Amino acid sequence: MPSDLLIKCSEMVREQELTIACAESATAGRLSAEFALIPDCGNILKGGIVCYDACIKQDILGIPAELVERYTPESAEVTKELANRLQKFIKSDIQIGITGLTMPGGSETEEKPVGTMFIHAVIKGKQVAAREVFEGTPEEIVLQTIDSVAHILINELS
Secondary structure, eight states: OOOHHHHHHHHHHHHTTOOEEEEESTTTTHHHHHHHTSTTGGGTEEEEEEOOSHHHHHHTTOOOHHHHHHHOSSSHHHHHHHHHHHTTTSOOSEEEEEEEOSSSSSSOOSSSOTTEEEEEEEETTEEEEEEEEOOSSHHHHHHHHHHHHHHHHHHHHO
16 A cells, blocks of 8 residues: 555646656656555556666666676666656656665665665756665565655655
């Protein structure tokens, strides 16, 4: 069930007659799925690409291998590229890119622990980036990330 925050976000997007698309790594399509459970989502949600593995980021979305190698697949730099390159594949007013670490086994470090999530939104051409560190189970981290996306959109669309 989508959070009240995501429902409010969806209503704002719909009221402003905007559309949204997502390129999701760590959330593996959950943001798109949560939007799809909200009434009238067909008016706003255009679609999404799940790019969990780095090869999908590179082969489908065209993220340069050098960028992934230099910054890691879970980084602000790669997340920005996901959001910016998404428009080429799914025409929308808002593009959301998400990467991060919901569990051990990725590129976690002391400076980038498990729970670090990167969000990049392109809202009618305006770039908005966020780096959050959440705690909890992988699902709790994903749900907190989704609410963070909703916060970003609500703040930018208000």
